Amino acid sequence: MSSRRPASARARRILTLLHLFSSQDSLPLRTVADALGVGEAEARREIDLLSCCGVYGTDEQLVPVFVDDELEPPEVVFWGEPPALERQLRLSVAETRALVAALTAAGLDADDPLLRKLERALGSTTSFESVEQMLRGATAIADSEILKALTLAVDEHRVVRITYHKGGAAEGTSREVEPLALVQELGDWYLEAYCRRARDLRTFRFDRISAADVSDERFEPRGTAPAGLRFLDDALPTASVRLAPGADYSAREWPGSRVIETDSDGSRLVEVPYAGTGWIARQVVARLGDAEVISPAEVRTAVADLAAEILADY
Amino acid sequence: MVDSTERLINLAFALAHARHGLTRQQIRDGVRGYPEDQDEAAFARMFERDKKWLRSVGLAIETLEDERYVLDAESTFATSLDLNAEEAAMLRAIGYATASDPAFPFSEELGFALAKLATGFETPDSAVYINAADEQPSEQATMVGAIDDAVMRSKEIRFAYTNAQGEHKQHRVEPYGLYFRLGRWYMVGRDVDLDAERTYAVTRMANVDVNARKPESADFERPEQFDVAETIALPFQYGGGGTHTAEVRFPVGVDWRAGVATAGKGGLSAAVDGGVVWTVDYRSGERFGRWVIENGPGPVIDAPAELRELMRARLERVVAMHGRDGER
Numbered sequence: 176m177s178s179r180r181p182a183s184a185r186a187r188r189i190l191t192l193l194h195l196f197s198s199q200d201s202l203p204l205r206t207v208a209d210a211l212g213v214g215e216a217e218a219r220r221e222i223d224l225l226s227c228c229g230v231y232g233t234d235e236q237l238v239p240v241f242v243d244d245e246l247e248p249p250e251v252v253f254w255g256e257p258p259a260l261e262r263q264l265r266l267s268v269a270e271t272r273a274l275v276a277a278l279t280a281a282g283l284d285a286d287d288p289l290l291r292k293l294e295r296a297l298g299s300t301t302s303f304e305s306v307e308q309m310l311r312g313a314t315a316i317a318d319s320e321i322l323k324a325l326t327l328a329v330d331e332h333r334v335v336r337i338t339y340h341k342g343g344a345a346e347g348t349s350r351e352v353e354p355l356a357l358v359q360e361l362g363d364w365y366l367e368a369y370c371r372r373a374r375d376l377r378t379f380r381f382d383r384i385s386a387a388d389v390s391d392e393r394f395e396p397r398g399t400a401p402a403g404l405r406f407l408d409d410a411l412p413t414a415s416v417r418l419a420p421g422a423d424y425s426a427r428e429w430p431g432s433r434v435i436e437t438d439s440d441g442s443r444l445v446e447v448p449y450a451g452t453g454w455i456a457r458q459v460v461a462r463l464g465d466a467e468v469i470s471p472a473e474v475r476t477a478v479a480d481l482a483a484e485i486l487a488d489y
Numbered sequence: 490m491v492d493s494t495e496r497l498i499n500l501a502f503a504l505a506h507a508r509h510g511l512t513r514q515q516i517r518d519g520v521r522g523y524p525e526d527q528d529e530a531a532f533a534r535m536f537e538r539d540k541k542w543l544r545s546v547g548l549a550i551e552t553l554e555d556e557r558y559v560l561d562a563e564s565t566f567a568t569s570l571d572l573n574a575e576e577a578a579m580l581r582a583i584g585y586a587t588a589s590d591p592a593f594p595f596s597e598e599l600g601f602a603l604a605k606l607a608t609g610f611e612t613p614d615s616a617v618y619i620n621a622a623d624e625q626p627s628e629q630a631t632m633v634g635a636i637d638d639a640v641m642r643s644k645e646i647r648f649a650y651t652n653a654q655g656e657h658k659q660h661r662v663e664p665y666g667l668y669f670r671l672g673r674w675y676m677v678g679r680d681v682d683l684d685a686e687r688t689y690a691v692t693r694m695a696n697v698d699v700n701a702r703k704p705e706s707a708d709f710e711r712p713e714q715f716d717v718a719e720t721i722a723l724p725f726q727y728g729g730g731g732t733h734t735a736e737v738r739f740p741v742g743v744d745w746r747a748g749v750a751t752a753g754k755g756g757l758s759a760a761v762d763g764g765v766v767w768t769v770d771y772r773s774g775e776r777f778g779r780w781v782i783e784n785g786p787g788p789v790i791d792a793p794a795e796l797r798e799l800m801r802a803r804l805e806r807v808v809a810m811h812g813r814d815g816e817r
Binding site: 182183185186187189190191192194210224225227228229230231232234236238257258259260262263264265266267268269270271272273274276277278280281285289292293295296297299300307308309310311312314320322323324326327329330331340342344345346355356357358359360361362382385427457458459460461462463464467468475476478479482483484485486488489 | 492493494495496497498499501502503505506518519520521542545546547548549564565566567568569570571572574575576578579580581582583584586587588593594595596598599601602604605606616617618619620621622624637640641665666667668669670671672711715716717718740741742743745746749750775778779780782783785786787789790797800801803804805806807808810811812
């Protein structure tokens with residue numbers, strides 16, 4: 176029985192996969208099945224099909240591949256060179272667009288050395304620059320080197336020393352952390368980590384991290400938090416905030432918030448979860464009088480204090 | 490009968506193997522998969538489709554003067570890619586996290602790009618999560634996919650749009666580019682009826698219809714100097730009203746954040762007493778003041794005087810509203 180996938184999609188996956196065998200003589204059937212996006216039975220049929228492909232005529236040479244069932248688990252074995260196409264293919268136009276969009280949306284600058292390196296090795300007729308003129312993400316991160324370093328640290332469970340400016344303070348504090356996950360929410364990057372100084376899990380905003388040094392020390396993940404889900408905490412306290420008639424409101428700016436009452440004059444009462452009074456106070460003050468905290472008292476006080484502090488600069 | 494998947498792979502092998510290229514007849518005779526009883530016209534159509542497909546996946550097939558088809562190896566095969574451990578880890582983790590995000594419109598193509606980067610198709614065991622959009626992520630991705638196709642082929646699109654004031658209107662636009670910012674995709678193009686360049690949030694668009702007439706020919710020419718990055722503005726730079734210029738000071742200690750916070754807009758220069766001065770245009774004073782506070786602590790508006798006055802009056806109001814009397 177043949178696959179229901181379009182022939183072009185099947186052929187594309189097989190052709191893209193070929194170069195993986197240039198550096199390895201065999202791969203587990205399971206890995207190849209994952210690579211082809213199919214189950215093992217179908218992967219076996221695709222390998223059978225590939226073994227019938229190649230160059231015909233006087234110079235006949237087929238792809239020397241088979242599934243070795245005598246190995247446990249079964250492996251896809253290459254017992255020679257394919258007739259051609261054993262090298263990595265350059266990116267197609269559509270693949271270039273996808274890669275540029277993904278990396279710039281992650282925060283890499285258009286002239287980041289990594290993008291230039293990828294373009295030199297894999298670029299095709301379409302330059303990365305011409306793609307960037309039509310399609311790009313606009314996520315800004317202070318330093319892509321920090322993102323690269325933290326990705327490696329998360330991957331390899333390595334301890335990192337970061338300089339963190341809590342609440343954007345001028346003076347940063349040095350903390351040793353065990354990085355658990357990196358999360359991007361609506362364009363902002365966060366690091367979830369076990370902080371050895373606080374002896375607890377902490378979430379750090381990337382734009383408040385001014386330095387990150389990955390050490391050689393490795394750690395055993397403590398497994399204390401569902402990584403990547405720290406923003407869905409139902410246990411957070413909530414504040415009641417009244418928004419003036421016509422004032423902008425979007426739940427995306429205040430995650431987890433909801434309108435609980437709308438008055439006839441158009442003003443709205445909104446319930447807003449908050450992890451710290453510093454964050455919510457800044458959000459309310461920034462609305463410059465279009466938002467008033469009704470309760471709790473600690474948030475009202477924080478708003479008054481912050482507004483007075485900023486007022487001193489004017 | 491030979492599977493058409495097999496025919497496509499055989500054609501790729503044949504072209505890659507023949508150093509001096511192949512004539513159409515050699516391909517017909519030598520590539521297994523083209524039906525022997527096929528008439529010339531049917532073969533020509535099938536071969537054209539196959540050739541177009543091979544080009545779309547990255548094989549650079551050229552036609553020589555004597556009508557032989559040859560694979561341009563330099564344009565087809567990558568040169569060696571030397572990634573350090575950090576770069577490889579980031580590409581793998583960010584790549585797969587992005588491909589898994591329902592708001593990302595090019596997941597399939599990204600998967601192939603990552604496979605060509607030798608990171609394989611399989612999802613790595615990584616702890617990187619990307620939730621790029623909170624509003625209708627799948628719908629945004631679908632619409633962006635259609636609009637991007639129109640951008641690439643320079644095809645006009647029509648759509649219904651609901652603006653921030655809730656007003657509905659039909660638009661006819663020549664799409665020049667797309668960008669993604671803070672959870673939303675935006676399209677930039679020339680509104681044909683307004684004869685002006687405009688930016689539209691994809692979440693506010695509906696019934697996107699790409700002009701299906703003459704699919705192989707462009708409906709318009711994108712301005713040569715167009716760069717979508719230049720259209721990405723900060724929140725206070727949109728809207729009506731005049732443009733004003735402000736100066737914002739990032740004092741010593743927080744000046745390191747100025748570069749990323751200002752997102753390449755305006756100009757940064759050294760302040761006399763240390764720190765950095767940011768000179769930037771704005772349209773809405775209220776939105777600008779809000780942005781400055783949201784990006785604090787640290788930045789302070791130094792000019793113009795009327796904007797400082799607005800900040801003073803509004804902040805006094807906030808203090809008065811919240812008093813120091815605890816819960817209301």
